[in-house]
Amino acid sequence: MSLLFEPYQLRSVTFPNRIWVAPMCQYSAASEGTATGVPNDWHFAHLAARATGGAGLVMTEATAVSAVGRISPQDLGIWNDQQADAFTRITSFIGSQGAVPAIQLAHAGRKASTAQPWNGGGPVGPDDGGWQPVGPSPVPFSDGFPTPHELTVDEIAEMVAQFRTAAARALAAGFRVAEVHGAHGYLVHQFLSPVSNRRTDDYGGSFDNRIRLALEITDAVRSVWPEELPVLFRVSATDWLADGAGPAWTADETVELARRLKQHGVDLIDTSSGGNVAGVSIPLEPGYQVPFASRIRDEAGIPAGAVGLITEPVQAEKIIADGEADVILLARELLRDPYWPLHAARELGGEIRVPEQYARAF
Secondary structure (H helix, E strand, O other): OOHHHOOEEEOOEEEOOOEEEOOOOOOOOEOOOOOEOOOOHHHHHHHHHHHHOOOOEEEEEEEEOOHHHOOOOOOOEOOOHHHHHHHHHHHHHHHHOOOEEEEEEEOOHHHOOEOOHHHOOOEOOHHHOOOOOEEOOOOOOOOOOOOOEEOOHHHHHHHHHHHHHHHHHHHHOOOOEEEEEEOOOOHHHHHHOOOOOOOOOOOOOOHHHHOHHHHHHHHHHHHHOOOOOOEEEEEEOOOOOOOOOOOOOOHHHHHHHHHHHHHOOOOEEEEEOOOOOOOOOOOOOOOOOHHHHHHHHHHHOOOEEEEOOOOOHHHHHHHHHOOOOOEEEEOHHHHHOOOHHHHHHHHHOOOOOOOHHHHHHO
């Protein structure tokens, strides 16, 4: 039996296999009017295809907890009931295919209000439907990006409450797994990293202060998320800042954060890297982020997911077999091939559910 296709359990939820769909922004929601941030037919087709393709967990893109938390004006949101109601069709279908529906709750912080990638990805100003981004400190992401508004302590508390309310809406919409987005240079990561966090209050400076927001958001989500359902946390394990280039978020700090998150009710660390420093050199190669997941799993004693340039079934199987990660999250490979799990099962001899309508092809 292929280990990749063995069921995996977190709390009361059993995932049919260890191939999970990573969050992938589609930048395809309406950006104005009553349909702002509401999932539409594109989002249904995108997520439904991965469910019929055999993935064990299907996760939404980064879904904003407030309007100013969107990466782009076309991002999904879950800050109102209309958005939450529209997700129910998606979660119901994912579940009907034997997969587990998951949502990533997110706030883009200083990297908010940007154009769709195919439109350049640059900042979108208020005159063009954008807004002023916010962040831990008035430090822009890069040249040409606006200086974010520095969040006050009261505004931080309000934002934590927005994560709590969004999680409650997600639960009502039928999601069974919630993930806090703490990676890729978005708001939570901005607080974690001294590159972007220059605060001198209780949310900046020391390691304990910089992780305070991550723990408060985790507690807020867990307070409304049922005890029997899992909460995940996505982290960037390193800023990839070169030695001597200044203080940055490191893999050692990631391991310690993972230990703390476990104590606060997180069940698995979704392990990525980078995104908070523009122009850094990242040593891209197959499985380049797997060692970070392995460290978290071994040193923090919490399950970890591996993601990043994992493209071949044998490669994914070996990561699980070697004990480097508990699950594999695929992103671009599943854009290229929504039925990758079915093809991998054939190659590895794993068992997987094939939709009855497609069974004659397998």
